[in-house]
Amino acid sequence: MQVFVDRNGGRRVAARFVSWTVASGLIVFAAVVGGTLLGAW
């Protein structure tokens, strides 16, 4: 088994969850702020 490799893939699932949460959070954040400013513009 190589160093860092997660045998049961739990870390991968957790990391993907964090990635999805952060990415979608940032997209919503950018859409709300950018959309509001552009809308008022």
Place this chain on the structure above:
Amino acid sequence: MKRTPRLHWISILLGLLVLMCVVSFHAYAAIRPEPVPVAGGHRELPDGAFALAFHGGPDPKWTPRTLERLDAAGIKATFFVTGAQVTRHPDVARRIVAEGHRIGIDGFRAEGDLATGLNLALAQAALADALGVHTRLVGAPAEIDSGDREHQDIGTLVRMSLRERGGGVVRLHDNGSIGGDIARELAKQPGHRFVFVSDEPPVEASARERFTGAVTTWSQRNGGIVLVVFGTAIAIAALLGLLRTLMQLGLAHTDRRLRRENEPPPWFAPPVSVVVPAYNEALNIAATVRSIAGNDHVADVEVIVVDDGSTDGTADIAEQLDLPGVTVIRQTNQGKPAALNAGVREASHDVLVLVDGDTIFEPDTIGQLVQPFADNGVGAVSGNAKVGNRQGLLGRWQHLEYCAGSNLDRQILHALRCIPTVPGAVGAFRRAALTDVGGVSADTLAEDTDLTMAVTRAGWRVAYRPEAKAWTEAPASLHGLFLQRYRWSYGTFQAMWKHRGALVENGPMGRFGLLYLLAFHLLLPLLAPVMDLLVLYGFLVADAPLGLIVWAVFLLIQTASAGYALRLDGESLRPLWAYPLQQLVYRQLMYVVVIQSLITALHGTQLRWMSVRRTGRLADAPGGRVRVT
């Protein structure tokens, strides 16, 4: 192979974009343009009524005083505020509303700063955050100028303010002392009444507006902190870069001097076994084996080609060469470490040269490579890997990196006695050292780094022999380069993690080697992008010549260091022109590689060997024009 993680790039890029917006907005809000009085349309007021319109605030000192004067006089006025000032002094803005006055917007950074609709949107956002309202009173209407910017005499100012008998909007300022005094005097004039500029009150801001206002307000106030964090990262990166250059210049020079000054020991000529692991190396294997077999070493040299289940006839090509002293072993595909171990088992000599299947040796490479073994404490020797295909920008960049990066690093680390990698392209090991560490491990994708660290930790010394040159084929495409470096970088992190115990051991690997890798192969590539980002920001948004100067000085130092490395290696300085260009694509690719490697490590993804597409072109290697088809 499972798909390597990618989603994090969206987060990283969006995160950087958000940070850039925060910093840019902070800088934008800090600029105070000249106020421009806006002459809007005529606003109908009741006959004989005057509306006092204050501009330029809220001001922390003068607006409260103006409010006191208005309160004492019993006048309600209209305040045309600027968005950036509202964010700076929200309590004053709140007091204006709390005392019954009306709020309008006059600009974002200064009076009349409504040139773009975005400024209006930003001013509304500031209002939404501070007061929770959205105003329809945007931009001042046509006004009677009180003259409070030009005159000081109250009598004159009052006369000017009341010069329109039918009434109107009187233009005043609450960011100075005189506006309140005029209001007080106006109130004393008989026969006048005072109204708002508009009877329409502000409406409640939507949740989206308030959220946006909270974000822009935070950015305006705290963008400076982000800049400080960026600046700290740049300072650390610059210090690390400088430290590395100083170490390179100092230690590499010392290393060379010691080599020159020390009496060369008698020529050492042990018998040597060369192990060549090969997987789908049909394009290069013939040239590799011929170059090894053509050595001028004065003792016996046996060559063992281990074909690791190639599907392109690599083993057949090696056998068809029919060279004396060359043995070909075939095995099912088990990976490079297994192929190396199989070759080592088959080898009959105690000095083992391990060489990749795409490498060309010079006739004296083996003889030079084994010289350090004259010292019984030396367990491994690194040779000097050189790029054999230097055509094109990518080839030149890699050539420069091999000389200015890897080889110079190796000289420093040789001086510190902690070379972390004997490259797979050209390295030699003492059999006893290999036995001590249990052979080549498959724990990491950088089996060469893993093995070298293990050998050092086992108490053996690792030497560097720059004269032992080997020519290797560098990836010819950006994608190929990315795959190779991704494997190297990820493998190095694996090896560092595997050997983290060295940090608490009494040996050079923990004291210097791991710290060196941590500082210059992990921290520096992670921090350096900030410098590029800030220079970009300087170009796009702000006048930031400092960032550009630091960047240019950094580049100059690195170019000089690369020139020195080329000279040390006996190479021509001509490819140096490509070095500044390297900063534009190549360096960024290396950041991507390091970040991707870290993320892959966090994900725990099983990464397999990613083979690089071979071209068989090694035109810059001696005799390298041979091309097998």
